[in-house]
Amino acid sequence: MADLLQQVAEHRDVDAFRQLFQSYAPRVKSYMIRQGADPNTAEELAQETLLTVWRKAALYSGDKGSATTWIFTIARNLRIDRLRREFPWQELPEGHAETASSDLPPDEIVSEAERKLRVQAALETLPADQHEVVSLSYIEGLSHAEIAERLNVPLGTVKSRMRLAYQKIREAVEDLK
Amino acid sequence: MPICRHADTATLMSYSSGTLGEALGAVIASHVAMCPHCAAELARMDAIGGALMSALPSAAMIAIPPRPSAERADSVTTQTVEAPSGDRSMPAPLIRLAGPDLDSVAWKRLALGVWHARLPLSPGANGDLRLIKIAPGQVMPDHGHGGQEMTLVLDGSYTDGMGRFSRGDLADLDETTEHQPIADHETGCICLIASEEKARFKSLLARIVQPFVGM
Numbered sequence: 001m002a003d004l005l006q007q008v009a010e011h012r013d014v015d016a017f018r019q020l021f022q023s024y025a026p027r028v029k030s031y032m033i034r035q036g037a038d039p040n041t042a043e044e045l046a047q048e049t050l051l052t053v054w055r056k057a058a059l060y061s062g063d064k065g066s067a068t069t070w071i072f073t074i075a076r077n078l079r080i081d082r083l084r085r086e087f088p089w090q091e092l093p094e095g096h097a098e099t100a101s102s103d104l105p106p107d108e109i110v111s112e113a114e115r116k117l118r119v120q121a122a123l124e125t126l127p128a129d130q131h132e133v134v135s136l137s138y139i140e141g142l143s144h145a146e147i148a149e150r151l152n153v154p155l156g157t158v159k160s161r162m163r164l165a166y167q168k169i170r171e172a173v174e175d176l177k
Numbered sequence: 178m179p180i181c182r183h184a185d186t187a188t189l190m191s192y193s194s195g196t197l198g199e200a201l202g203a204v205i206a207s208h209v210a211m212c213p214h215c216a217a218e219l220a221r222m223d224a225i226g227g228a229l230m231s232a233l234p235s236a237a238m239i240a241i242p243p244r245p246s247a248e249r250a251d252s253v254t255t256q257t258v259e260a261p262s263g264d265r266s267m268p269a270p271l272i273r274l275a276g277p278d279l280d281s282v283a284w285k286r287l288a289l290g291v292w293h294a295r296l297p298l299s300p301g302a303n304g305d306l307r308l309i310k311i312a313p314g315q316v317m318p319d320h321g322h323g324g325q326e327m328t329l330v331l332d333g334s335y336t337d338g339m340g341r342f343s344r345g346d347l348a349d350l351d352e353t354t355e356h357q358p359i360a361d362h363e364t365g366c367i368c369l370i371a372s373e374e375k376a377r378f379k380s381l382l383a384r385i386v387q388p389f390v391g392m
Binding site: 014017018021022025026027028029030031033034039042043046047050051054055066068069070071072073075076077079080084085086087088089090091115116119120123134135137138139141142143144158159160162163166167169170173 | 185186187190191192193194195196197198199202203205206218221222223224225226227228229230231232233234235236237238239240242243244245270298299300301302
């Protein structure tokens with residue numbers, strides 16, 4: 001997938017873009033529906049996400065994160081802007097490239113494919129209660145307070161489950177060469 | 178001096194997932210712009226979103242893939258925000274609201290030795306976001322926090338029960354925390370403060386003004 005995005009970034013390759021669209025738009029649409037959008041709005045937001053990918057492809061750089069992560073950040077920002085009607089402060093990952101990468105020793109800059117696999121594997125092995133809060137936050141778009149209410153647990157419990165989940169994911173990607 | 182007080186991991190995840198409110202999000206964005214450590218953490222957290230999104234079942238698209246035109250590409254230069262590096266510079270994310278540096282802020286006096294400048298949020302957003310300037314040696318009223326509140330030091334420093342906070346340091350406080358910050362005796366302190374609820378922030382402001390009004 002990163003190859004397709006690289007094709008789009010470097011050669012403005014329309015066919016690569018259409019393949020990227022076919023592969024990602026249905027997942028972005030699914031994400032928007034889970035975030036509370038009706039199917040029509042979700043469809044529009046999925047199209048807009050992918051067209052933003054086309055417009056901003058020149059900003060994408062493979063060593064800064066996976067294509068999937070990059071597309072997620074575009075979809076997330078669009079969701080904040082359109083579904084929550086708030087200002088999305090988050091820049092696309094490239095925006096902080098200099099500062100972000102200066103903190104990483106060279107051996108921590110890994111192939112994006114490997115990192116993605118590790119994150120996926122770590123997510124799959126999380127205890128159910130930790131996976132649940134992470135998914136409610138990232139996919140259902142609930143705040144930590146809303147998650148606490150939904151699960152009927154104290155806010156502090158939600159936060160500590162989040163921290164534990166991240167700790168495991170961090171460990172999974174940290175030792176990558 | 179390196180930044181030694183970072184965003185709470187759970188707060189950073191909330192920001193990464195896109196569920197942190199706009200006011201608190203502004204403080205995190207500003208801290209991340211100044212803090213390579215948290216920027217790297219955030220990049221790892223965003224990968225969680227990527228992985229979860231790509232694991233979702235596909236929802237069938239009605240539209241066929243469009244044929245975008247080449248000229249719609251954004252150039253790299255227009256998108257990259259230069260982070261100013263001067264000591265009194267504004268964190269890059271705040272420049273559009275508050276100007277390029279701390280000296281260009283339109284301060285309004287709130288009480289003796291305390292100035293503020295409110296930063297506008299989107300119409301639908303909850304919370305309160307403002308810059309606060311505190312004169313050297315000024316003691317803020319002892320206060321707790323209803324809901325989450327964050328303070329990011331932009332200039333000078335302050336000290337409270339948790340120690341000293343300097344430029345770039347973030348205090349990420351929940352409703353259980355009480356503190357009585359004192360601005361540095363020589364430099365004073367300029368902070369970005371956000372609270373997730375408007376009403377509760379007003380009560381803090383009232384307590385700042387009260388001792389002076391009551392005199």
